[in-house]
Amino acid sequence: GIYGYRRIAAFLRFILNTEVGDRLVWELMNEMSLKSRMVRKSYKKPTTTTDTPQKPNLMKNLDDLSGVLTTDITYIQLMNRDWVYLATVYDPEKRRVVSYGLSSEMTKEFATSVVVKALRANGKPKTIHSDMGSQYTSSLFEGTLQNAGIDHSYSRKGHPYDNARIES
Known part of the structure; x- marks a missing residue:
C-alpha cells in the first residue's frame, strides 16, 4: 500500500531478478487502479515581501x-x-566573501549586522548592491548605508540575474 511504481519496479528487478521497467509497472498499476498511499511532502520556502x-540598479552598466x-x-x-539563513557580503572585484553571518531569523538587524561587519573589515565601498527584499529596503538598512x-x-x-555574482 505504501510502495509506488518505482519502488515496486526496483523490487521486481533486484529481489525477484525480473526484467521490468518503471513504465510497465506504472501502466499496470494504473490499469488495476493501484496507487501508493504515500504523498510527497511539499517544499515550502519561507518568503518575504515588500511593497x-x-x-535603481546602479551596477547595471x-x-x-x-x-x-x-x-x-x-x-x-x-x-x-x-x-536557517546565511547572509553574505561579496566583493565581485576580488571574487571573495568578505563577511557572513548565520541566523535562525531573517531580520533587518541580521542583514544590517553582516554589512556593518564587512564595512569594518574592508573599508567603505562606493556602492552596495542587493535584491529588493524587505530586509534591504528597511529604514534600518537604508539609514546605515546613508550614514556611511x-x-x-x-x-x-x-x-535574480541582476545579483548573479552573489546568487551563484
Whole structure:
C-alpha cells in the first residue's frame, strides 16, 4: 500500500531478478487502479515581501567593479525541516566573501549586522548592491548605508540575474 511504481519496479528487478521497467509497472498499476498511499511532502520556502517601489540598479552598466559589494541572504533547510539563513557580503572585484553571518531569523538587524561587519573589515565601498527584499529596503538598512555615505543599488523584482555574482 505504501510502495509506488518505482519502488515496486526496483523490487521486481533486484529481489525477484525480473526484467521490468518503471513504465510497465506504472501502466499496470494504473490499469488495476493501484496507487501508493504515500504523498510527497511539499517544499515550502519561507518568503518575504515588500511593497517598496522599484529602486535603481546602479551596477547595471558598470565596467569597473572596484568599490562595489553585493549582499544576499540564502535559505538553508535543516534535516529537522527548520530553516536557517546565511547572509553574505561579496566583493565581485576580488571574487571573495568578505563577511557572513548565520541566523535562525531573517531580520533587518541580521542583514544590517553582516554589512556593518564587512564595512569594518574592508573599508567603505562606493556602492552596495542587493535584491529588493524587505530586509534591504528597511529604514534600518537604508539609514546605515546613508550614514556611511554609501549608494544602494537594487536588483529588479523577479530578476535574480541582476545579483548573479552573489546568487551563484
